[in-house]
Amino acid sequence: MTEQRKKGESRKGPGTTAKGRKRSKTSRKRKWFYGLFFAGALAVICAIVGYLLVILNGERILAANRDVLLRGDSSVIYDSSNNKVASLASVNSQDAQFNELPKMLRDAFIATEDQRFENHSGIDVIGIGRAIVKDIIARSAVEGASTITQQLARNLFLNQDKTFFRKATEASIAVALENQMSKDEILTMYLNRIYFGNGVYGVKLAAKYYFNSSLEDLKLWQMASLAAIPKAPSYYNPKDEPEDSLQRRSVVLKLMQDQGYITEAQRNEAKAIVYKPLENYSTGSNRNKFMTYVDFAVKEAVKVTGKTEDQIRLGGFKIYTSLNANAQQAVEDAFNDPKNFEESSDDQKAQGAMVIMDHADGSIKAMIGGRDYVRKGWNRATVPRQPGSSFKPITAYGPALETGDYDMNSILRDDKKCYGDYCPTDSNRVKYIGPVSMSQSIKESRNASTVWLLNEIGVSKGVAFSEKLGMPLDKKNDRNLSIALGGLTTGVSPLQMATAYSAFANDGKSVDTHTIDRIEGPDGSNIYEYKSPKSEQLMKEETADAMTAMLQEVLKPGGTGLNAAIDRPVAGKTGTTQHGIPGLSSSSNRDVWFVGYTPEWTAAVWMGYDKTDKQHLLKKGSSTAASLFSTVMEKAMKDVPRGSFDRAPQTNEPPPEQKNAPEQVKDLRGAYDENSMLVSLSWTPISGEGISYRLYRKASMEAEYTRVLDAATGEATDLSVAPGMSYEYYVTAYNSATDQEGVPSAKIAVEIPGVDLSPPPLPSSSPTPSPTPTLPPEESPLPTLPPDGGGWPSNEPPLTTPTPTPPPDQPAGGLPGEEGPGNGDEAAEGAGFDRP
Incomplete structure (x- = not known):
């Protein structure tokens, strides 16, 4: 019995018999089945809930903003002379009805922008899948996958940023639009609202502007040219970029042929036609002028009134601003001239931004957010970038003057020296000159002496001074000596820099930057009126005066800002940051700056690329930004009464005759x-x-x-x-x-003859010259470089300094850079270092 029991147990014991093994496998299969079933059911439920949330969110946004779909009563922007600048609701466009749109024109846009337009419900699932794959490969949001309906949603309600949450909101609005509007209505609204470059919105006005044609008279090649523009209006419009437009037109025609809208013969014929631009044709409207300023003013109006942007744009308000139309036009003209910018190797242009403000009251006179800025575009005037040496007055020289222990003639040390593992380097043609006055140090933008100065006064004073001027630094990562040269964690914007320098120009007092003076309602009621807050004394007047005196020297021969000089007093500072790309040995730059002020206005200029990589770097230094400052300010201030830094501005009109005044000499x-x-x-x-x-x-x-x-x-x-x-x-x-x-009296001029400084020839009886006596360092005279920054005077011995070893590569965006005197350009050493 025992042996039989053991045999039975061996055959039928748990987990050991064939029947038991079969039961176990069945159990596992059931677990997998139920697991997959419930997981699938959960996924379906989540998808349904997500889809419902998308729909509900879109319906909510659409319901709250239905006025945006209509051309309501437009609010109006006025400049400082009460001239109309922009109409906010109805942009520079002409609406077309659906029956005015030729079928082939509609086909061209559908083939180019959304070939499955007639079949999807606002979201192209296939296109989204393709975009996700491309984004994963590129590790960034590079593929749009936007349907025509999504593009309409974005243009009406959202900005241009490519983020997940923006895309999700865009999709939800697109679905809501599809639920409430027909395909024909969506396509018509899209073609009426889309941007076609040169301030033109809507296909009807675009046909008139580029071809002087009505919609019904458009030829195939013209339709394809119009369909080519929306992808990049600045690059593909035929008026400004005829070659790029022609290439893009060929792409559109191929897409139309591939999708069966046209034949190969039609394609070849339309492809061969050369565009001839119209002469002196205008849209007849100025409603889209000065878009950066207008967008910024609208945001300010939303902030000060508490109303939504739609309420501001469609409320029939009169918004009076501090915009100086002459200054803004000077900025726009300069940014539209390619000669003022470096040429790019591809279609990503070298960009820039500029802000001009009156430092007496903080009113913004002009602003531009980039070349080819479009409505609700990316305003680079408010985007942080690395400031380089333009930050030196804020974190080193300013706080040093404020202590009272230093003045513009104080002697600093410009020596090759390391502070722990941080070793700043001069990039001047003559490096490490030892004792140097503070005025000469900032004029020639010497790095070693600037860092020495911050080390002497303490980093905390530099950080505190920057915060006073409206630029709080990173509490963890910006407590180091590299801030002396503008090596910051986050960076600062042109608007912040202009505001900070305004304090130097305004006797050390704070200014409140603003664009709006007052807002009137449709009935003339006073909705808002600007009231300036009480100014704060951010620094001693003596500090501001000394800084202004030193910054004027920057624009004189031997200074780095020589190119910024205009026909009135200017004080300012250049700035450059090196590219910071690991492994790249190049003197090219990431950012270049000039921030300066006259007795009347302050302005900040930044130039660089939106996305910096090996192919997109600036080859020139801050002289380019200084030149742009000069180009703009010369024209912008032509009607501004001329003043001086030690006297109040004088009017152009002669002063009234004074009783008992002496006669003219x-x-x-x-x-x-x-x-x-x-x-x-x-x-x-x-x-x-x-x-x-x-x-x-x-x-x-x-x-x-x-x-x-x-x-x-x-x-x-x-x-x-x-x-x-x-x-x-x-x-x-x-x-x-x-x-x-x-x-x-009448003015006279007196010329002073030059002096020949060449040493006399050595006597023939003396085969070798006598040695030059050596003075102690504190008594050695400091030789002065000639205005072009090159070579020593012939009667001075050359200064011999060891060639500095470039510092190791450092991360971009947080380390200092170098610049030198001469023509306003800078040269740098050390990869990854930000320079002035």
Whole structure:
């Protein structure tokens, strides 16, 4: 029995018999089946719920914003002279009815933009799958997969950013549009709202603008040219880019043939036609002028009123702004001129941004967010970038002056020195010159002395000063010496930089940046009126004055900002950041800047590429940004009363006649005495009691006259002249009894001959020259570079310095860079370093 039991157990024991094994396999199959079933059911439920949420979200957005689908009563933007600039609701377009749209024109857009338009319900599942695969391969959102309905949703309700949440919202609105509108209605609205470049919206106006044709008279090649534009309006419109337009037209025609809309013969015929641009044709509307400024003002209106953007655009409001139309037009013209930008190797253009503001009250006079900016586009004026050396006044020189321990003549140390593992390098033609004044250090944008200065005052003071000026730094990663040279974790925007520099220009006081002065309702009621907040004293007046004096030197010979000079006083600073691409040995740059101010306005210029890679770098330095500043500001300020940094702005009109003012001085004469090395000046004295004279002088490189001498008689001598310079003089009479100064005399010019500094030839009896005596370092004179920054004067020995070893590669965006004097360009050493 025991043996039989054991045999039975061996045959029928749990998990050991054939029947048991079969039962076990069946059990596992059931578990897998139920698991897959419930997982599938859950996935279906989630998909249904997700789809319902998408639909409900789209319906909610559409219900809350139905006015956007209609052309309502437009609000209007006015400039500072109360001239109409833009109509917010009805853009520069002409609406077409569906029956006005030729079938072949509709086919061209469907073939190009959404070949399954007639079959999907707002979302193209096949297209989305293809886009997801491409995005995964590229590891970024590169493929749009947008249907015509989605594009319409984006244009009406959303911005242009490619993010998951924006795409999801776009899809939900598209589904809602498909549920409430027919395909014909959607296609008609799409063709009426889409952007065609050059400020033109809608296919009807585009046909008129590019071909001077009605829709019904369009030829196939013209239809294909119009269908080619929406993918990239700046690059594919035939007026501005005829070659690119022709190539894109060929793509459209091929798509139309592939999908059976046209024959090969029609394609070849339409492909061969060459576009001839119309001359002097205008849309007859200015409603889309100055789009960056208009968009920025609309956002500000939303903020100050608490209304939605749709309410602002469609509410019939009158929005009065601080826009200076002349300044804005000067900016627009400069950004439309390709000569002001480096040429790109492909269709990604070198970009830029600029902000101009009045630092007396913070009003923004002009703003542009990039080349070919479109409505609701990417406003680069508000996008953070690495500032390079344009940040030096904010984190090093400004806080040092504020301590009271330093002034513009204080001596800094420009030595090759490491601070732990951080080793800043000069890129000037002559590096590490030892003792250097603060004024010379900032003029030549020397890095070693700037970092030395921040190290002396402490990083915390630099961080605090930056925060005061409206640019708080990263609390964890920006507590280091690299901030002295603009090596920041996040970066700063052109608008922030203009605001910060405005404090230097405004005697150290804060300014509140704004575009809107007041808003009136449709009935004339006062909806909003700007009231300036009480200004804060962000720094001592002495700090602002010293900074302005030093920054003026940057635009003089030997400074890095020479190209920014205009016909009035300017103070400013250049900035450049190196590319920071690991493994790339190149002196090309990622960002270039110039931030500067006149006695009246402050402006910031940034230039660079939206996406920086090996093919998209700037070959030139900050001289390009400085030149753009000069080009714009010269024209922008032509009607602005001219002032000076130590006097209030003067109007162009002559001052009223002063009672008892002295008469004009006559017969001013001047000559240079080579023996005494001075300028002798004389004039005809004026009769009267208490009359003295004030002599004013301006050197050839200076923009303003300066009072240099007072005299009691009709003659004076100027001892402070330099060889090789030219000077202009005028004199006024002053009545001490009435405290009144007379009208300036006629101006005269005096040329000072140059001096030959070449050493005399060595005597023939002396085969070798005597050694030059060596002074101690503190007594050694500092040689001065010539204006072009190259070579030493012939009577000075060359300064020998060891060639610095480039620092190791560093991550982009958080490390300093270098620049040098001369023509305003900078050169850098060390991959991955941000430079001025």
